Amino acid sequence: MKNFFYDVAVNRPLPQLFTYESSKAIQIGSRVKILFGKKELLGIVLRKSSQPEFQTNLILDVLDDQALFSRHQLELIQWAADYYKHPKGEAVHNFIPPYLKKLGNTFPKTITESVHYSITKSNLSLTKEQKTAIANIQNITGFNTHVLQGVTGSGKTEVYLEAIESILKKKQSVLVLVPEISLVPQTLGRFKDRFGDICYAYHSGMTPKARMQVWEEAAIEAPKIIIGTRSSILLPLKNPGLFIVDEEHDKSYKQHEGFRFSARDLLIKRAQMLDIPIVLGSATPSLQTLRSINEGRYTVSHLRERVQAGTIPKFSIIDTNLQALESGLSQQALVEIEKVLEQKQQALIFLNRRGYAPKFLCASCGWVAQCSSCESNLVFHHIEKRMICHRCDSRFAVPKHCPSCQEPSLIMSGQGTEKIEQFLQSRFVNSSIIRVDRDTTRKVGALENLIEEINTHSSSILIGTRMLTKGHHFPNLALVVIVNLDQSLISLDPFALEDLGQQIIQVAGRAGREKTAAKVLLQSGFPDHPILAVLKNGKYEDFATMVLKEREENKLPPFSFQAILRCHSRSIKKNIDALNKLANVNLSGIELFGPVPASVAKKGGNYFHQIILQSSSRKNLSKNLELILKKIQADKRSVKWVLDIDPVEY
Ligand SMILES: [Zn+2]
Ligand SMILES: [Zn+2]
CATH class of the missing domain: 3.40.50.300 (P-loop containing nucleotide triphosphate hydrolases)
Incomplete structure (x- = not known):
């Protein structure tokens, strides 16, 4: 009797497929049970194979009577695995519906009733x-x-x-x-x-x-x-x-x-x-x-035009060097908030920082509270009365004395959404203040409830992070104040600037969407920054043209192609050595930046370092990455590797 051979994708970080044998023909794309080492695992049959020279194991079981993936789906997954240089087995398993990731579950036979569509036309007339x-x-x-x-x-x-x-x-x-x-x-x-x-x-x-x-x-x-x-x-x-x-x-x-x-x-x-x-x-x-x-x-x-007559908001820049801020807010901002509330409208304070104060430190010796596994600064949360690491979510008790010099001289600096909320609450006692960030939206349905609340309180102050800027409509919003945009403005990560421009235009877009003409205040310590000068016009296209030109001059994406090769281990030296070794691989037509600490430099006790590879040709980048990956696979593993092709942040 003739036996069949198949290459099977297994959920392991290995580049190759594994050949198995079966006495019956199996549809490509099927889920099968296989023995991998000593373990029974789920595999996906990717293609037919010829009989290999080595002894093969039998496919233990074909799990469903229909294939899970079509040839088209498999072709796309394999294309993606090649493009992102990711182990095929893991790439395939990424797309298995969770229900079928369990060996014991089989393709459910749902008998569905045919549903037909109906069309309910809206009575809006199109522009x-x-x-x-x-x-x-x-x-x-x-x-x-x-x-x-x-x-x-x-x-x-x-x-x-x-x-x-x-x-x-x-x-x-x-x-x-x-x-x-x-x-x-x-x-x-x-x-x-x-x-x-x-x-x-x-x-x-x-x-x-x-x-x-x-x-x-x-x-x-x-x-x-x-x-x-x-x-x-x-x-x-x-x-x-x-x-x-x-x-x-x-x-x-x-x-x-x-x-x-x-x-x-x-x-x-x-x-x-x-x-x-x-x-x-x-x-x-x-x-x-x-x-x-x-x-x-x-x-x-x-x-280019809004459906309803609402006008594009008016932007102004507030120089924060010239005045004392109150909990991060300028006097102009406070005056404008008051006006808006008097007119029974809404104001939105936007900042991408939750918690109360992003820095907790000692005024006498300079000690700064840091997470013990990430070394990132701990953020003080007033409501939870804890210091929380925003990277790994570790929570720490708040010390009464400085752990370093024992002085009772601990202070907080900077402001997060909680602090602004508390300050505005004390300033505008009778107004409703609604805060939308990860802390207030943890429960299922919490975000929907807050959005509902915003829409019922036509006069209120909204305080929110990025999540509030996405896709929600606030017809009564007349003022947007953007706090602490400076960090992105001066960041070395070119994607941070693109992100900033998009966020400002998006958050401004929440305002004045019906009849109200809205104001957007940009608070910055760099009021003359050329980027703010273009953002001030509120036209994304002008901003994008300017940043694109800069990227072209510096040969950055999308005028070149990048990949980040990141490694982690418990030792900084091991990371640097491993990355330096790769820098010695004979690369051609590639610019190499690093090794440098990754933007998340430490997490869960591991240090992260990276090099950025850049080329004007995608093909060339790909070819060189293959050389590097070969080198990594040949080496004894002292560090763990991650490859990020077409990164969107550093
Ligand atoms: Zn101290
Ligand atoms: Zn941490």
Whole structure:
């Protein structure tokens, strides 16, 4: 009897596939049970193999009577593993729905009732720009990356909905990516209002069973609309017709652990493989996307006007060198907040720092409270009465005396959202103050409740971090105060500046979205910084043009290609030695920066160091990385390695 041989992907950080034997034919993409060493593991059959020269183990069991992955899905995963130079087995396992990661679970047989879509038209009339954008998208045949660049409030979603409608009529399905789980409910709600029960959510906050059900529903019948986060890019859609990536600039699309892929970039690749259009929407497109437009690789539609007559907010810069601040707020800011409250409107204080005070130190000897495993400064949290490490979440009791010199001279400096909240509460006693940050939104549904509260308190002060700037509409918001933007302004990480510009424009976009003309105050100790001068006009395009020019002059991405090679161990010396050894590999056409400590220099007792590799040619970067990876694999492992291709932060 003839036996069959298969290459199987195993969830191990090893570059190769493993050949197994079976007495029966197995569909490519199937889940199988195999013996790996002495352990029974889940494997995915990736391809047929010829009989190897060495003795092979038998595949113990084929777990389902249908393949989990189609050839198209496997092709995409393998492309991604090659591109990001990540072990194939781990890359494949990253995309297995959690329910089927358990050996004991099998493909559930859900019998679904056919649902048909219904269309409930909105009674909003479309602007001329919206109509043009819709026509542009509808006219795309085959693969094309189309950017929908629209200022906040310009009605991007309405464009998506209209474009989707014509896809549904062709009985094709649509996948819509949003950057965060918290944005799924509102998007899903809006889509359901329009198209009824063919709309589904898919994200890691759902139970494995619920996700499995959506996985199957999507595969069985078209048309379907899936609203998902980055874990949904590989969903087995039957007859897909359109992909949409909303807020395409958002860094959350990059996976920051394990298999470091960009969900946006992979979905573009998938659209190309399927030969269907993909739409990237944003008020503040990434510089990478803008360059692709400039080079003619992507097409673009602009929405420059807001749907409702609301005007673009007025920006002003407040020089913080010239005045004493009260809990980080300038006198002008306080005067403006008061005005806004008198007019029964809302003010938003934006700062990306939660907790009470970001620094806890001794005034007599200079001791600074630091996390014992990360060495990052501990943030004092007034409500919890603890010092908390924002990197590893370790909590420490607050000392009464300096642990170093025993003096009772401990002080706090800087301000976080808690401190600003406390100060504003004492200053505007009768106003409602709503704080939105990770600490106030830990519980399921907490963010939705706070957003609801914001919308019912038409006159209030909102204090928030980045999470408040994403996708929420505050029609009564008349003032935005941006506190402590200086750190990003002077950061050595070029991506920090891009991020800052996007955040300022995004947060400003929350304001004055209906009839109110809003003000945006930028508090800075560098009031003459050229970046602030362009941001002051409130036009993202001007900001982006300026930063792109700088990047081009410095040959930084998107005018070159980068990879970060990061290692960690318990010893700084081991890290530096390991990185220096790699610097000696014969590299050509590569610029090398480092070794330097990573931005997270220590975590969980491990030190992190890195080198940045850069080349004007992606091919060349890739070729050299392969040399380096070979060298790493050949060496005895004294440190652990992580490779980040196309990094979005240093
Ligand atoms: Zn001291
Ligand atoms: Zn820590």
